[in-house]
Amino acid sequence: MATDTYGTVPDTDAVRAALATVNDPEIHRPITDLGMVKSVEVADGGAVRVEVYLTVSGCPLRETITREVTAAVSKVPGVTGVEVTLDVMSDEQRRELAASLRGGQAEREVPFAKPGSLTRVYAVASGKGGVGKSSVTVNLAAAMAADGLKVGVVDADIYGHSVPRMLGVDGRPTQVENMIMPPSANGVRVISIGMFTPGNSPVVWRGPMLHRALQQFLADVYWGDLDVLLLDLPPGTGDIAISVAQLVPNAEILVVTTPQQAAAEVAERAGSIAVQTHQKIVGVIENMSGMPCPHCDEVVDVFGTGGGQRVADGLTQVTGTNVPVLGSIPIDVRLREGGDEGKPVVLTDPESPAGAALRAIAGKLGGRQRGLAGMSLGITPRNKF
Numbered sequence: 471m472a473t474d475t476y477g478t479v480p481d482t483d484a485v486r487a488a489l490a491t492v493n494d495p496e497i498h499r500p501i502t503d504l505g506m507v508k509s510v511e512v513a514d515g516g517a518v519r520v521e522v523y524l525t526v527s528g529c530p531l532r533e534t535i536t537r538e539v540t541a542a543v544s545k546v547p548g549v550t551g552v553e554v555t556l557d558v559m560s561d562e563q564r565r566e567l568a569a570s571l572r573g574g575q576a577e578r579e580v581p582f583a584k585p586g587s588l589t590r591v592y593a594v595a596s597g598k599g600g601v602g603k604s605s606v607t608v609n610l611a612a613a614m615a616a617d618g619l620k621v622g623v624v625d626a627d628i629y630g631h632s633v634p635r636m637l638g639v640d641g642r643p644t645q646v647e648n649m650i651m652p653p654s655a656n657g658v659r660v661i662s663i664g665m666f667t668p669g670n671s672p673v674v675w676r677g678p679m680l681h682r683a684l685q686q687f688l689a690d691v692y693w694g695d696l697d698v699l700l701l702d703l704p705p706g707t708g709d710i711a712i713s714v715a716q717l718v719p720n721a722e723i724l725v726v727t728t729p730q731q732a733a734a735e736v737a738e739r740a741g742s743i744a745v746q747t748h749q750k751i752v753g754v755i756e757n758m759s760g761m762p763c764p765h766c767d768e769v770v771d772v773f774g775t776g777g778g779q780r781v782a783d784g785l786t787q788v789t790g791t792n793v794p795v796l797g798s799i800p801i802d803v804r805l806r807e808g809g810d811e812g813k814p815v816v817l818t819d820p821e822s823p824a825g826a827a828l829r830a831i832a833g834k835l836g837g838r839q840r841g842l843a844g845m846s847l848g849i850t851p852r853n854k855f
């Protein structure tokens with residue numbers, strides 16, 4: 471905005487108020503609250519100079535911060551120009567920031583495991599690989615974020631980590647002291663083992679290291695206040711499922727299967743582990759449930775039928791609680807393309823059969839926060855609600 475006709479110098483408080491509207495892109499809190507505004511100078515002609523502290527040198531989001539600060543300050547009446555210079559926090563400042571983000575809590579605590587936590591944690595499990603567990607996870611996350619929920623995803627599929635690519639997250643997390651800032655895309659905060667390994671190298675860790683990695687993802691990552699955290703587990707009944715049960719005992723299990731008999735049997739075994747770990751199974755999602763013919767709309771049951779219901783019935787029997795089928799997702803080439811391009815189908819094609827099915831399931835799972843009225847999930851509310 472141009473200097474007003476009387477040449478009034480812009481008010482420093484107004485400039486600071488404008489800066490308070492700029493959130494750090496990783497921490498998602500105003501830069502003014504994070505001690506990131508080093509100085510503000512307003513010259514007579516209306517030129518404003520803002521010095522901003524980056525949390526770390528070489529911060530990948532320096533351009534974003536510069537752009538957003540410039541845009542916010544430019545809107546203040548009387549401002550004729552904005553110059554943003556960047557500095558880097560000292561070790562002491564970083565320690566203070568990390569301590570304030572932790573809210574004075576002791577280190578290494580998993581916030582989601584605390585009794586008062588309001589975050590619902592869903593661990594997405596499958597028996598076999600390749601049934602679409604990661605695709606389902608990222609689409610549920612994106613759909614819930616689009617519905618206004620604060621959502622995080624931990625890609626705990628250590629051997630087949632694909633979540634960042636499917637969600638369109640690139641780049642590595644920034645570390646502030648011993649806190650890790652998760653990158654985000656499509657409104658979803660993501661952390662993946664793939665962000666900590668060079669190139670596309672395989673991860674060959676065994677149990678204790680996997681446990682440690684998961685603990686770090688849960689305790690050392692600054693997630694902020696999440697409504698929902700989704701954990702994409704590796705297929706099968708491996709070490710990670712046990713670690714999840716130990717680290718976040720209140721996590722609820724979501725089982726993904728295909729309609730195929732063989733896949734359903736393995737999925738049921740994977741789900742049964744919840745009985746031993748005393749975790750709740752929130753429901754079963756059947757993926758790849760038929761493919762609508764592109765020419766005549768007739769549905770071709772490529773992988774057979776009924777797997778989701780079989781798994782749900784089996785788990786209902788072994789757990790003694792009602793485990794419902796939450797939904798069925800058809801085979802849809804747009805879902806696969808969306809995964810390859812980092813654009814979840816629930817956002818690019820929300821009305822497609824797969825997009826609509828995923829959004830309906832996300833609505834059931836995300837909507838539980840506001841109580842269970844009107845929902846037929848067939849579940850028993852836990853005391854955290």
Ligand SMILES: Nc1ncnc2c1ncn2[C@@H]1O[C@H](COP(=O)(O)OP(=O)(O)OP(=O)(O)O)[C@@H](O)[C@H]1O
Nearest residue numbers: 599600601602603604605630758800801802806809
């Ligand atoms: N409903 C669907 N329609 C079309 N393609 C799908 C569907 N669901 C998944 N796919 C595709 O199937 C492949 C496997 O999916 P995905 O990687 O999500 O499986 P996964 O169970 O997470 O595998 P893993 O656990 O082995 O990593 C991907 O190429 C994905 O795009």
